[in-house]
Amino acid sequence: MADDTLVVAFLLSGAALLAVSVVVRGRLFAGGGGHHLPIDPIDVAYLKGGPGLAEYAALAALRAAGAVAPDGTPGTLPVGMPRLARVAHEGIVAGSGPWQSLRTPAGREAQDQIRTKLERQGLLTSRSQRAGARVGPIVLLGAAAGGVALAARSVEPRHTVLFVLGTALLAIVGVLTLRAPYRTVAGKVVLRDQTRRNGHLHPRNRPAWETYGPAGAALSVGLFGTAAWWASDPDYARALGMSRVYVGGSGPHPYSSCSASNAPSSSCSSADTGSGSSCNASSCNSSSCGSSSGCGSSSSSCSSSSCGSGSSCGGGGN
Structure with missing residues (x-):
């Protein structure tokens, strides 16, 4: 009977923690007007x-x-x-x-x-919002750790299964919500x-x-x-050695500084976006200065000889 009460208490408290975590997260990241x-x-x-x-x-x-x-x-x-x-x-x-x-x-x-x-x-989440949003997932992961301990001590198979299922749900939600979004819903x-x-x-x-x-x-x-x-503006994009697919993000910028006599404003850029797939032959010709080292091995045609005479390229992105 005591074991039954413990299982019910664990499941109810876990459900309450999940509900509170979801509601708080939704309010934090809803954004303003x-x-x-x-x-x-x-x-x-x-x-x-x-x-x-x-x-x-x-x-x-x-x-x-x-x-x-x-x-x-x-x-x-x-x-x-x-x-x-x-x-x-x-x-x-x-x-x-x-x-x-x-x-x-x-x-x-x-x-x-x-x-x-x-x-x-x-429109963007602030540092304080992201910090506050991590409290809920940490609590859920702590509750999941408690569920592991209860499952290990349980002697009744059906209780063990319930503890494991509840623990798994808490752990999955905790891990999935640990990372705060970049943008709010607004x-x-x-x-x-x-x-x-x-x-x-x-x-x-x-x-x-x-x-x-x-x-x-x-x-x-x-x-x-x-x-x-x-x-x-393909000519200028080519002269900058610009990636064809860059849409932003937390990875390295798809350009780097280099000295090139034929690059606009004495700068050219690496096409290294993290995937290294956009530095190709079309962006590394005599009129452009692409990255000679920020690309994968598949872009072997992007070499110092393709940057024109008197120019040199820098390496990977910032």
């Missing part, structure tokens, strides 16, 4: 793919605005460009290239401002809505950036990744 506010295209890119994709969106805005020429030389910066784009333009003007300037304190500060804005709008709604309303900017439609302007170019890259570059 920020999805009703206007959102900048570069902010959309940060929301979709983090800092790396936001930087590409900022550079797309510069290209569409004529602030950087096809050969990488700087043009006039229009008034009202987002700060991240202005920082990239400063690097182009200085001759160090956009990527180097985006690695400076000014570039990191501009990115931090975007993230803070999105967190306040309830943030995911924003991306779905932006993608639905801006289907005309999809790479398959080959949108002309001259037609849609800086905001349209940045939004195209922000929503659909670097494939938008290849569809709308």
Whole structure:
């Protein structure tokens, strides 16, 4: 009888912990009403793919605005460009290239401002939200450990089975919910809505950036990744050694700094996205400087000899 009571108590307490954990997690990551506010295209890119994709969106805005020429030389910066784009333009003007300037304190500060804005709008999860969300999974895993101990001490087979089943459920949910999401539910709604309303900017439609302007170019890259570059500005994408499939994330940026006499703004980029599949012969020709070491063995055609005379490439991504 005592064993029956212990089993029932364990199962009921486990069910209560699961319910509380799910409810708390749902409230933490629901997000605010920020999805009703206007959102900048570069902010959309940060929301979709983090800092790396936001930087590409900022550079797309510069290209569409004529602030950087096809050969990488700087043009006039229009008034009202987002700060991240202005920082990239400063690097182009200085001759160090956009990527180097985006690695400076000014570039990191501009990115931090975007993230803070999105967190306040309830579109990105904050550090405190992620920390709070880990409490529930840790409690569930602790309860699962207790279930293991109870199962080991149980002498009744049917009780042992119930302890094991309850423990397995607690452990599975605890592990699956231990990692906090990058975006809130409201943030995911924003991306779905932006993608639905801006289907005309999809790479398959080959949108002309001259037609849609800086905001349209940045939004195209922000929503659909670097494939938008290849569809709308393939020459410059090739010159940058840009990945065809990069859509952001926590992995290494798909570029690295290198010194190349024929690369725009004295910079070129690695096509290493973590999968190392986009550095191919088409992006490593005499007019471009791709990565010579950031690609897998399948990209053996991407070598120093394909970067043109007087140029040298750097290694993998940052």
